[in-house]
Structure formats: C-alpha cells, structure tokens
Amino acid sequence: MPHIQQLPSHVADLIAAGEVVERPASVVKELVENAIDAGASAVVVELRRGGMGLIRVSDDGCGIAPDQLATAFLRHATSKLRTPEDLGKIGTLGFRGEALAAISAVSRIDIRTRRREDATGSALHLEGGVPGDAEAVGAPEGTTILVRDLFYNTPARLKFMKKDSAETAAVSGLMQHLALSHPDVSFKFLKDGAEALHTPGDGRLDSAIYAALGRDFARSLLPVKGQGEGTEVSGFITQPLQGRGSRAMQVFFVNGRFIKSQLLTAALEEGYRDQLMKGKFPGCVLAVTLPVTLVDVNVHPAKTQVKFAQERAVFNAVYHTVLDTLAERGGPRPAGETAPPPEAAANPRGDFFQSMDAKTYRTQGTGKPKPPSWDTERPSGTARLSDRVPGGFGVRPPEGERRVPDIRKSFPPLRNDAPPSVLSREAEGPAKETPVPSARQASSEKPSPPERQAPPAEPAARRKEALPPKPPLGEPPAPSAGAASLPPAIPRELPRQETLETLEEPPWRIAGEVLRTYIVCESADGTVWLIDKHAAHERVNYDRLKAGLEPPMRQTLLTPAAVELGREDGALLLEHLPLLEELGFSCEDFGGGAVLVREIPADLEAGDVTATLEEIAGKLREGRSPAERREGLLHTMACKAAIKGGWNSDPAELRVLVEKVQRGEVRYCPHGRPVAVKITRYELEKMFRRA
Numbered sequence: 001m002p003h004i005q006q007l008p009s010h011v012a013d014l015i016a017a018g019e020v021v022e023r024p025a026s027v028v029k030e031l032v033e034n035a036i037d038a039g040a041s042a043v044v045v046e047l048r049r050g051g052m053g054l055i056r057v058s059d060d061g062c063g064i065a066p067d068q069l070a071t072a073f074l075r076h077a078t079s080k081l082r083t084p085e086d087l088g089k090i091g092t093l094g095f096r097g098e099a100l101a102a103i104s105a106v107s108r109i110d111i112r113t114r115r116r117e118d119a120t121g122s123a124l125h126l127e128g129g130v131p132g133d134a135e136a137v138g139a140p141e142g143t144t145i146l147v148r149d150l151f152y153n154t155p156a157r158l159k160f161m162k163k164d165s166a167e168t169a170a171v172s173g174l175m176q177h178l179a180l181s182h183p184d185v186s187f188k189f190l191k192d193g194a195e196a197l198h199t200p201g202d203g204r205l206d207s208a209i210y211a212a213l214g215r216d217f218a219r220s221l222l223p224v225k226g227q228g229e230g231t232e233v234s235g236f237i238t239q240p241l242q243g244r245g246s247r248a249m250q251v252f253f254v255n256g257r258f259i260k261s262q263l264l265t266a267a268l269e270e271g272y273r274d275q276l277m278k279g280k281f282p283g284c285v286l287a288v289t290l291p292v293t294l295v296d297v298n299v300h301p302a303k304t305q306v307k308f309a310q311e312r313a314v315f316n317a318v319y320h321t322v323l324d325t326l327a328e329r330g331g332p333r334p335a336g337e338t339a340p341p342p343e344a345a346a347n348p349r350g351d352f353f354q355s356m357d358a359k360t361y362r363t364q365g366t367g368k369p370k371p372p373s374w375d376t377e378r379p380s381g382t383a384r385l386s387d388r389v390p391g392g393f394g395v396r397p398p399e400g401e402r403r404v405p406d407i408r409k410s411f412p413p414l415r416n417d418a419p420p421s422v423l424s425r426e427a428e429g430p431a432k433e434t435p436v437p438s439a440r441q442a443s444s445e446k447p448s449p450p451e452r453q454a455p456p457a458e459p460a461a462r463r464k465e466a467l468p469p470k471p472p473l474g475e476p477p478a479p480s481a482g483a484a485s486l487p488p489a490i491p492r493e494l495p496r497q498e499t500l501e502t503l504e505e506p507p508w509r510i511a512g513e514v515l516r517t518y519i520v521c522e523s524a525d526g527t528v529w530l531i532d533k534h535a536a537h538e539r540v541n542y543d544r545l546k547a548g549l550e551p552p553m554r555q556t557l558l559t560p561a562a563v564e565l566g567r568e569d570g571a572l573l574l575e576h577l578p579l580l581e582e583l584g585f586s587c588e589d590f591g592g593g594a595v596l597v598r599e600i601p602a603d604l605e606a607g608d609v610t611a612t613l614e615e616i617a618g619k620l621r622e623g624r625s626p627a628e629r630r631e632g633l634l635h636t637m638a639c640k641a642a643i644k645g646g647w648n649s650d651p652a653e654l655r656v657l658v659e660k661v662q663r664g665e666v667r668y669c670p671h672g673r674p675v676a677v678k679i680t681r682y683e684l685e686k687m688f689r690r691a
Contacts, residue, residue: 020102023161024051025170027107027147030099032178035059036185037092040142041201046190047171050164052150060142063115066122070131073109073124075101090297093257105129106157107150113143128153165575172196172593173568176212177258180251180285183208196567196592205235209285214564214592217249217283222329224286226321229313230294233321235286240272240326243280245614248569253287254295259306264288267315271322280611288314508662510654517645521658526681529661534645535669536657541603542638542670545583552584553602560598563610567593569617576620579630583637585613603641612640635670 021027028045035043038061048054064072071077075098103109104126114121121139125132151158161167168191179187179199186201199211210218221236238244252264264286272282294309308314507524514520519531545552565573570593573580580587584601597609604612619632643649660666661676669675685691 020098021106021150023170024055024150024167025174027051027055027103027150028057028171029174029178030103031055031057031145031147032175033093034099035061035143036178036182038062038143040185042186042188044188044190045171045175047168048192050167051147051171052161052164052167053148055147055150056144058142058144060140063118063141063143064113064122065115066118066134066136069111069113069122069124069134073100073104073126073129073131077101090292093303101129103147104131106154107152108148110146110148111143112137112139114139114141116141163575165571169568169571169575172571173566176567177251179212180205180208181253181256181258181287205285205287209236213249213285213566214594216564220283221285222325224321224325226317226324228317228320229310230290231314231317232289233286233317234289235284237268237286237322237325238283239329240275240282242283243276244283245280245611246618247281248566248614248618249283250281251285254297254306255289255292256287257297257303257306260304261306263308263311263315264318267318268322271319271326275326286318288318290314506659506662508658510651510658513649513654515645516647516649519654519658521662523662528679528684529658530677530679531658531661532645532669532673532675533649533654533657534642535673535675536661536666538638538642538669539666539675540657540660541641542634545634545637548582552582554584554586554599555602556599557597557606560596561606561609562590562594562596563613564592564594565610565614565617569593569614570595572617572620573613576629579633580616583616583633601637601641604637608640612636615640638670 020030024047028047028051032043032045035057038059040059040061042060044056044058046054046056077100105128108128109126110123111126112121112123120136122134123137123139124134151161172189172191175187175189175197179185179197183199183205184201184203185199187197187199188195189197197212199208206218206221206223209221217238220238220242222239223235224237225234227233238249247265250265250268252259252261254261268282268284268286269276276282290308296307296309297303299305299307508521508529511520511522511528513533514530517533519529519533521529521531523529564570570589573587573595574589577587584599584604585597586599587595587597590596595613597613600606600609615636616633619636620629622632643653657666666675682691
C-alpha cells in the first residue's frame with residue numbers, strides 16, 4: 001500500500017484555489033462581493049488583457065484595520081461568521097473566508113486600504129500566497145486590490161484559459177448581474193481603459209436595467225410585485241410579444257445574490273403558458289426575498305446555486321406574481337372597440353417594396369384571380385388530378401370558366417398546290433375595283449385632307465420583265481441579284497409538325513396538403529405518405545450548408561439592424577465573427593453589448609435576425625469543441641431558413657421536397673425527427689373495414 005502523507009501547505013492552497021478561482025471572472029466576483037459586504041456605495045472594476053494581465057477593484061467601503069490586513073489572506077479567516085448557528089442564517093455574499101486566500105495563492109497581489117477613522121492607510125504585497133511586510137501609506141477611504149499575473153504558478157490551469165475577448169465577456173456578464181442585484185451601488189467597469197458599464201446607483205432597478213441591459217430591453221418590461229407564504233417577488237418581466245430566442249435574459253436573485261435555478265425558470269415560463277409564441281422564452285429581472293433560514297446558499301463552491309426549504313411556496317409565489325401581472329395587462333377589450341380587419345393591417349416590415357410570388361403578381365396585375373389547383377405544375381401530357389380521381393383532392397375549375405381556344409382553328413388551311421402569290425392574295429381577300437372620278441367631279445368636290453395612297457401600278461410588261469423566269473416544277477427558283485436581301489419564299493411542301501415528347505410521369509403524385517404543414521403524397525403501389533414540409537426543408541438546408549460547396553447567398557439590409565443581446569452574448573458573437581461570416585452574416589461591434597448587422601443570409605427573414613443571433617449565441621456557449629459549435633450553428637440556420645408549418649407554400653416548392661423524399665435523399669431532419677410517415681394500402685383499408 002502506498003505511503004500516506006500530508007500535502008504541503010502550498011499544494012493544499014493551490015487545490016483549494018482551484019475550487020474557488022476558475023477564471024478571471026471568479027476573481028472579480030469574489031472581490032466585488034467583498035466590497036458590497038463592506039458597505040460600499042461605489043465600485044470600480046478595471047481589466048487588462050481579459051484579466052490575465054491586471055484586475056483592479058476599488059471601493060469606498062469600511063476598509064480593513066492595519067493589524068488585520070495580513071490575517072485577511074489566511075484560509076478560513078472571515079468577519080462574517082462567529083458561531084455554528086450563523087451557518088443557518090447567512091445574509092452576506094461572502095462568508096467562508098476562502099476568497100482572498102485562494103486568489104493570493106495563484107497570483108501577485110497589492111492591496112491598499114484605509115478605514116474612515118484612520119489618518120493613514122495600509123499597504124501589503126503578496127506573491128503566491130506569501131505576504132510581505134505591511135506598511136503605512138496614504139490611501140483614500142475604502143480598499144483597492146490589484147491582482148497581476150493570474151495563474152503564473154499553475155501552468156496546468158493557465159493553458160485552459162480562453163482568449164482575452166472571451167474572458168472579458170465573462171467578466172462583463174458578471175458585472176451586469178452584480179449591478180442588477182444591487183441597484184443602490186454605482187458600478188463602473190473599464191476594459192483596457194474604455195468604459196463598458198456605468199450604473200447610477202440611485203436604488204432604482206429600472207435604472208440599473210437600462211444601464212446594464214440596454215434601452216430596448218428596458219422598454220419591453222412590465223413591473224411585477226407580489227408575495228405569498230413568506231416569499232416576496234419583485235422586478236420586471238417582458239411582455240408576451242417581446243419573447244426572446246433564448247433564456248439568456250432571465251436573471252434571478254435570491255436575497256441579493258445572483259443564482260441559476262431551474263425551479264424559478266419553470267415557474268416563470270409556466271406563468272406565460274398559452275401567451276408566448278412557440279420557441280420563444282420570456283425575459284425577466286426578478287428578485288426573490290425570503291427569510292435567510294429558508295434558503296441554503298452553501299451548496300455550490302461558486303454560490304450560484306441555492307436550495308430552498310419550501311420549494312413549492314417559492315414556485316407558487318413566482319408563478320402567481322407573473323400570471324397576475326400578465327392577466328392585468330391582457331384584460332378584456334373595452335366596450336365598443338373591435339379589432340381592425342386583417343386587410344387594414346399595415347405592412348409589419350415597413351418595406352417600400354413588396355415580396356410576392358409570380359402567381360400573386362399575375363393575379364394582382366390582371367385583376368382576374370385564377371382558381372388554385374395542384375395541377376398547375378403537372379408535366380405536359382399528364383391528366384388533371386380532378387379528371388383522374390373522381391371526387392379527389394383536385395380543385396375543379398368553376399362553372400363557366402373559358403378555356404383558351406386553339407388558335408390554329410381560326411386560320412384557313414394552307415393549299416400546297418397554289419403558288420405563293422395566290423396564297424398571299426387569298427389571305428388578303430378579293431380585290432375591289434375603285435372607280436376613278438372625272439375632272440369635273442373632282443373640281444366640284446370640296447378639298448379633303450390628303451390621304452395615304454398606294455404607289456401607281458406598274459405596267460404589266462414591266463412587271464413581267466422584273467419577275468424572274470419560272471423554274472420547272474420540283475426545282476428551286478434560281479437566285480437573283482437581290483435575292484440576298486429578300487426573305488426566303490414559302491416552300492411548296494411544308495414540313496410535318498413535330499410534337500413534343502410527353503415527360504415521363506413520376507411514380508407518385510401530390511394529392512394535397514393538410515393543416516398547411518403536411519404534404520399528402522400517393523405512390524404508384526398505393527402507399528400514402530404524409531411529409532412534414534418544415535422538417536424536409538430543414539434537412540435540405542442543413543445538407544446544403546454542411547457541404548459548403550458554395551458560399552451562402554447574402555442580402556444587404558437597407559437599414560443596418562442594431563441587435564442588443566447583452567454584453568456577454570454580444571462579446572461572444574464578436575469573438576466568432578469569422579464563423580458568422582461563413583453563415584452569411586456581416587456584423588460589427590455597436591457598443592454596449594449591441595451588434596450591428598449589415599448583411600444576413602438570403603434565406604433568412606429580416607424579422608428573425610434577433611432571434612437567430614440569440615440562438616447562435618446560446619449554441620456558442622454550449623458547444624464544447626469548434627466542431628460541435630459549428631454543428632449547432634448549422635442546425636440553427638437550417639431551421640430558421642426553412643419554410644414553417646402553417647405557411648402557404650407554392651406547389652412547385654412542395655413538389656421538389658416530395659421528389660427528394662421519394663428518392664431517399666431526405667429521411668430525417670437534423671434533430672433526428674422523421675420527415676415522412678407511410679400508410680400502406682392494407683392499413684388504410686383496414687381502417688375502413690375493407691380488409
């Protein structure tokens with residue numbers, strides 16, 4: 001058996017630091033929470049090189065006594081716990097006394113602090129957890145901590161750090177949550193010398209939301225306030241029509257601490273049941289307040305998860321608060337007010353141009369709508385569906401519909417035995433003789449406006465001289481000097497009329513579409529297929545994007561769209577701009593967590609840009625490797641660009657999808673759902689007791 005020994009203190013400190021300090025954002029979280037517990041009213045956080053170069057946190061809190069400065073960096077040294085009973089009623093953000101010790105074990109730290117009652121401040125330098133000598137210095141009231149060269153002595157952790165932009169994005173998202181959880185504290189965040197966040201600290205949650213999450217998100221919120229069974233809920237939620245593409249904008253606090261809770265997420269979304277579009281998620285900034293004895297905050301090293309003693313009470317409080325607020329906002333319509341007719345609705349996109357297919361253009365252009373028919377795209381020579389199947393799904397033309405007449409019946413048949421001159425005269429009709437008036441009649445008549453007259457006829461002798469000699473029967477005429485400029489004469493024997501070959505009829509036919517979602521198709525062997533048009537089109541898009549044989553087609557927006565995604569998601573997208581370019585997006589930084597979009601894929605609707613980018617940001621957070629991230633993005637783009645269930649689809653478009661399904665090219669959607677369901681003749685006849 002191997003020999004058991006106690007680890008050296010510095011190794012134990014590195015192990016403990018690994019549980020608390022995961023990345024620069026972990027350092028910022030611990031230091032800012034200590035500043036809030038110290039009663040600070042203003043906190044400034046400065047970052048350089050994503051926090052790997054420098055992290056500076058300054059506050060105007062109570063400060064640290066000079067004789068306790070070195071003690072603050074020892075493990076399990078804290079001013080917030082005294083007795084074992086205090087563990088059951090924790091009301092502060094930091095309490096275990098491990099933050100400063102863990103941070104100092106993997107970095108170089110300089111700290112300056114001064115209490116309000118002291119004339120001078122104190123300074124201390126630590127390297128690898130080993131403190132130097134404290135000295136008296138001039139310092140403002142509060143505490144300033146500088147953390148340099150993070151993980152300089154732990155290369156195993158250093159090699160797993162991400163790019164500076166990714167680490168900065170993580171800190172930016174953390175500062176948002178801290179600012180929202182404490183609107184009474186003014187937070188300022190500087191990254192590489194530029195101000196990225198500044199909250200007023202006036203105690204109003206809506207002011208903090210406006211500064212941290214942006215104007216557009218703040219304007220879409222509804223205030224909520226409620227309580228029940230000892231639990232109070234307050235904050236803001238989004239309106240049902242302002243659903244988000246992901247859960248990134250769901251922010252929850254419990255007793256001033258930012259947490260991630262599936263219980264609170266489920267309660268929030270349950271309150272939106274039947275009021276939110278499918279695939280959309282509500283956003284919120286909700287603060288839950290309950291007695292400290294009913295919540296355990298020591299179940300996770302990062303303290304981002306908590307455990308409730310009465311989960312049902314917390315769920316009901318959040319659920320009913322959200323539900324009551326939405327019910328008040330969505331009450332009955334006032335008496336006498338009716339909804340406008342659909343035709344009176346304005347174009348929601350506000351575009352100058354209109355998008356329509358060829359059939360709609362022909363209908364609006366002529367003013368004579370054509371009856372819809374599934375047979376409009378059938379091959380030549382194929383019988384109409386309504387003629388082949390009596391009482392089938394085909395749409396018969398209305399009574400009295402005029403067919404286009406055969407134009408060949410309106411012309412007399414050509415006579416091959418007559419010369420060309422005779423044929424031309426017969427087409428013009430019999431000539432009429434016009435009497436020539438005498439000189440007396442011409443002088444007595446009133447003058448009339450000049451009319452266009454034919455040139456005088458030439459004498460017959462001159463016409464005979466001008467005509468070429470008539471060749472023998474069966475021989476072509478001899479060419480003359482001016483034959484090159486004259487059109488060729490009509491041949492005596494007209495060529496036989498050639499008929500187009502009838503296209504081969506496919507071994508299937510489209511019988512119709514039900515629920516504007518499923519295509520009904522019948523194969524030659526009597527099998528009925530139900531095809532999900534969205535799933536089939538999604539698979540076609542996914543295969544095309546994955547092959548990547550050609551760059552995606554783009555459309556330039558007339559007005560660039562400023563999409564506010566939050567600082568963390570915005571920085572994440574800006575970090576992966578080359579990947580977005582591959583998908584057909586052209587984006588750039590717009591500041592404040594917003595992304596300016598100038599170009600989008602041609603298959604994507606302009607109104608889906610925000611939801612698509614939100615979902616892409618979620619995929620980028622979840623992916624473990626570049627290949628997995630790219631796979632998730634392809635799924636998102638294929639789904640967003642596919643035709644949706646409930647849309648009116650062109651028969652030609654449906655025909656292409658059915659053809660790919662029947663050839664076996666499309667079997668499953670990218671998410672694994674089946675594209676088509678088969679019903680055999682025997683199964684169908686068995687339903688009607690015919691088998």
